Amino acid sequence: LARNPGEDEFHQAVREVFDSLPRVLAKRPEYTEASILQRLCEPERQIIFRVPWVDDNGRVQINRGFRVQFNSALGPYKGGLRFHPTVMLGTVKFLGFEQIFKNALTGMPIGGGKGGSDFDPKGKSDGEIMRFCQSFMTELSQHLGEYTDVPAGDIGVGGREIGYLFGQYKRMTNAYESGVLTGKGLTWGGSLVRTEATGYGTVFFARRMLELAGRSLDGAKVLVSGSGNVAIYAAEKVKEFGGLVVGASDSAGSIYDPEGIDLDLLRDIKERRRDRISAYADERLGAQYRDGRRVWSVADETPIDVALPCATQNEISESDAKSLLNGGVTAVAEGANMPTTPEAVRLFRDAGVLFAPGKAANAGGVATSALEMQQNASRDSWSFEYTEQRLSDIMDGIHERCAETAEEYGTPGDYVLGANIAGFTRVADAMLALGVI
Ligand code: NDP
Numbered sequence: 466l467a468r469n470p471g472e473d474e475f476h477q478a479v480r481e482v483f484d485s486l487p488r489v490l491a492k493r494p495e496y497t498e499a500s501i502l503q504r505l506c507e508p509e510r511q512i513i514f515r516v517p518w519v520d521d522n523g524r525v526q527i528n529r530g531f532r533v534q535f536n537s538a539l540g541p542y543k544g545g546l547r548f549h550p551t552v553m554l555g556t557v558k559f560l561g562f563e564q565i566f567k568n569a570l571t572g573m574p575i576g577g578g579k580g581g582s583d584f585d586p587k588g589k590s591d592g593e594i595m596r597f598c599q600s601f602m603t604e605l606s607q608h609l610g611e612y613t614d615v616p617a618g619d620i621g622v623g624g625r626e627i628g629y630l631f632g633q634y635k636r637m638t639n640a641y642e643s644g645v646l647t648g649k650g651l652t653w654g655g656s657l658v659r660t661e662a663t664g665y666g667t668v669f670f671a672r673r674m675l676e677l678a679g680r681s682l683d684g685a686k687v688l689v690s691g692s693g694n695v696a697i698y699a700a701e702k703v704k705e706f707g708g709l710v711v712g713a714s715d716s717a718g719s720i721y722d723p724e725g726i727d728l729d730l731l732r733d734i735k736e737r738r739r740d741r742i743s744a745y746a747d748e749r750l751g752a753q754y755r756d757g758r759r760v761w762s763v764a765d766e767t768p769i770d771v772a773l774p775c776a777t778q779n780e781i782s783e784s785d786a787k788s789l790l791n792g793g794v795t796a797v798a799e800g801a802n803m804p805t806t807p808e809a810v811r812l813f814r815d816a817g818v819l820f821a822p823g824k825a826a827n828a829g830g831v832a833t834s835a836l837e838m839q840q841n842a843s844r845d846s847w848s849f850e851y852t853e854q855r856l857s858d859i860m861d862g863i864h865e866r867c868a869e870t871a872e873e874y875g876t877p878g879d880y881v882l883g884a885n886i887a888g889f890t891r892v893a894d895a896m897l898a899l900g901v902i
Contacts, residue, residue: 469555469558472555472558472559473555474556474559474778475555475558475562477559478559478803479562480807481881482566482889485881485885485889486886488874488875489889490502493890496893496897499896499897501893501896504896505536505565505893508533508534508536508558508561509535509536510533510608511531511534512530512532512533512580512605513529513554514531514604514605515528515530516528516530516584516600516601516604518593518596518599521590521592526597528597528601529582530580530581530604530605531554532578532579533554533558533561534561535562535577535579536565536896539569539891539895540568540573540575540576541576541611541613541615542577542578542613542614543564543578543616543617543834544561544568544578544579545579545580545617545619545622546579546582547580547620548582548585548586548620548626549581549583549620550585552582552583553583557581559803561578561579563824564577566885567824567825568831569887569888570825570828570867570884570891571831571832571859572863573832573835575615575835579619580605580616581619581621582597584597586621594625594626595629599629599633602630602637603633606633606634609634610642610645611644611838615644615647616646617646617647617648617830617831622648623694624648624650624655627648627650628653631649631653634646643841644838644842647659648660648834656834656836656847656852657846657847657849658833659834659836659837660694661702662832662834663694663695663698663827663830664700664702664775664800665701665702665829665856666827666833666856666859666860667773667800667827668682668699668702668703668773669856669860670798670825670826670829670860670863670864671773671821671826673860673864674819674821674864682703682707683706686708686767686769686770687710687771687772688711688761688764688769688771688789689712690719690759690772690773690774690775690801691713691774691776691777691800692734692742693735695801695827695830696775697732697736700713700731701728703771704725708771709725711723711763712726712763714742714759714760715735716777717756717757718742718743718754719742719755719763720742720745720753721752721753722745722749722751722752722753723767730749731745734748742754743756759780762788763792764793765791765792768793769793769794770794770795770796771794771795771796771797771798772789772797772798773797773799773800774804775800776804777801778802778803779804779806780804781805781806782809783809783812786808786809786812794813796818796821797820799821799823800823800826802824804823814879819880820880822881822885824888825863825867832856836852836855867884867887868883869883869887870883870887
């Protein structure tokens with residue numbers, strides 16, 4: 466705490482993992498002898514830099530850029546870039562820390578890192594976004610490479626931003642090094658299914674978790690928070706599996722549509738027009754817009770079976786969890802990173818709700834990024850069906866790893882403990898093998 470003042474979200478993420486570890490530390494004293502926990506908390510490298518750019522009025526603007534290269538015991542640093550005005554070092558460190566264990570859980574050779582900027586893409590012109598991305602990459606490019614560090618998207622960073630970042634990297638290095646970024650467009654090195662992967666993967670995980678408990682998504686009423694990349698494709702897959710998504714949101718408010726969200730309309734508003742979600746209720750008969758209210762409040766009025774938080778950290782508070790429990794929720798799968806506060810997690814677990822933590826449930830995005838890297842390395846591109854099947858198999862594998870580990874440590878059904886221990890031991894064993902570095 467004293468060493469990292471003001472980094473509340475980072476402290477929260479560390480505490481959440483370490484709370485699961487006493488039993489594994491008792492069983493494996495070599496982790497303590499090699500100071501694995503202390504080493505895990507200290508990023509291998511943190512880069513903070515100035516990002517100057519010129520806005521449409523000719524004024525010079527300054528933002529701050531970050532890249533935290535947290536742990537490379539398993540492979541090159543891998544993790545997204547977030548552009549949002551709330552981004553600070555503690556945000557990037559919490560995300561990077563989570564990423565280490567998430568990446569380990571995929572079973573793929575990727576280390577953990579994260580980056581971003583306090584730049585706010587909202588309301589910026591295309592030209593401003595491009596000039597910002599070019600300036601950001603001018604500095605960051607020195608620290609990247611296919612074998613070193615491979616960023617991807619996150620909040621505020623989608624296909625358009627990855628394009629501008631990749632273009633600048635290519636220009637600066639005079640090399641078409643496709644493997645240096647993932648989330649690329651399909652005609653310039655991207656992989657099919659990468660766009661859909663995090664949302665789809667979360668639903669694959671939820672489906673497996675429900676199946677094991679003798680339940681299913683078919684006929685389930687579902688709330689999804691957010692209306693960005695993860696939320697939209699989670700909703701799409703829920704629908705494909707027979708569920709009814711009745712609510713979604715953005716940072717200004719939420720919508721409730723008892724007939725089920727019209728995904729074509731939502732995508733048109735959010736992806737094409739880049740408009741607010743309130744426009745949905747203006748255009749869809751029977752839908753309600755709830756200004757300034759989180760989507761979980763829908764559960765106060767109608768029964769809900771499954772909640773998929775897909776927006777941002779700490780978006781399910783204790784009172785939101787109470788609303789969901791009153792509404793009869795039986796499963797929660799985190800598409801976002803750390804969206805559920807510790808108090809809310811406790812309430813869900815005490816109530817016997819099936820709970821899939823983000824580092825397991827949303828690992829499909831980074832796993833498919835690793836598949837993109839494989840395709841780039843072999844100059845190949847796989848079909849949608851093949852790539853989606855790989856994603857589905859990877860999510861089932863992560864599910865089995867978490868479930869078996871929870872069982873081994875005497876807490877069957879505890880996916881939080883299972884994910885934390887399974888991710889931790891894979892990284893810790895690699896760190897032991899590599900010596901004190
Ligand atoms: P997007 O930027 O595409 O969408 C984010 C959504 O969440 C938007 O609807 C946004 O609303 C809403 N949101 C963002 N910040 C807040 C806030 N402070 N309060 C309320 N709502 C907010 O991001 P992604 O869909 O890519 O990411 C969503 C989550 O999933 C994040 O936690 C991210 O770390 C995680 N994740 C993403 C992966 C990926 O592959 N993209 C991989 C693994 C995890 P608005 O438009 O109003 O800002």
